[in-house]
Amino acid sequence: MVHTEFTSRAKKILEKDDKVIGLAVGGSWLTNEIDKYSDLDLVIVTQSKISNNPNRMLEIAKTLGDFLSGFTGEHVGEPRVLICLYDNPLIHVDIKFLTLEELQPRVETPHLLMDKGGLIQEIFDKSTAKFPYPNYQWIEDRFWTWIHYVLLKIGRGEYLEAFDFFGFLRMVVFGPLLHIKNGNLPRAVRKVESELEANDLSRLKETIPTYNRQSLLESLKNSVFLYRDLRKVLFGKEIILRKITEEKVMAYFDEIQKNKP
Structure with missing residues (x-):
């Protein structure tokens, strides 16, 4: 070879x-x-x-x-x-x-x-290797602000920038968390096609939009649902959930959906 x-x-x-x-x-x-x-x-x-x-x-x-x-x-x-x-x-x-x-x-x-x-x-x-794992609190502290950011881009019609941000969410949030859920090292989205359960891979693919407003919003909603479910499975009681921020952002989500361009 x-x-x-x-x-x-x-x-x-x-x-x-x-x-x-x-x-x-x-x-x-x-x-x-x-x-x-x-x-x-x-x-x-x-x-x-x-x-x-x-x-x-x-x-x-x-x-x-x-x-x-x-x-x-x-x-x-x-x-x-x-x-x-x-x-x-x-x-x-x-x-x-x-x-x-x-x-x-x-x-x-x-x-x-x-x-x-x-x-x-x-x-x-004399030493051991240690693969870095994501900090759940770090993710929770940022996730809802990231969702709001994507909503701003969709609302303004900056669809390409919104589209690219989904890749960031998969690399930083969904890929690592799904790998952990499946007992793998959290290597972003590497080999998700072969290392995730079929349903988990299917849900990850549902966060991939096409270049139009409705698809972006639908993929963002799928992203929120996926994150909430992963949070239930993986996060311990010590993680402080940003519930107020989540509520405010999801209310804004509803506004963006209603205010069609």
Whole structure:
């Protein structure tokens, strides 16, 4: 498989670099779910920090294969990752550049391909990976204001902006909560097609509108119903529900539905 070939080549190349301590692979490699559509998630551990030097990151990445393009991952909140595309064959590779100190905390424990001196394994043995879970109170404090925001956009006729916001709600709220309900890691909407129960997936798809006012309102109503049901299943008694805000926003929802353009 192309992923195995790439990692084997990368290991041989990086073994010769005295500034590189180790190489590891994570993501779908760890769960044996990697296929021809998978990207490759590599971790390069260096003696000194280089993630603050994109040019140096690119220099290393260019040695690993037929490099086409690469850029840092600020747009996904991780500037230490270099998102790369290689050719012959075409493959997407995410390379995270870390120091030993930056191996904890971590969301997963990657598979070690190279560990000079055993320093990385020593850190893994003394610490555990912890995947971040959503803060239910954080969601509840924001959800109804988000619904009001979408209503404003629909009311003004800014349908495209409203349409795009549904994607945000699925990524931040519905995907993670439905994954938790189904006993999965809350990886946004990743693999919802295969990891959610049929009814849950059907309800998630009901939050996808078409580009018209009625569909947007219908999908928003479905979103509210889905959130309320997930809240009942997942939230504990310690979560403070913003009932007054919810009532005010839903009253405004009724106004928007009645005031047709």
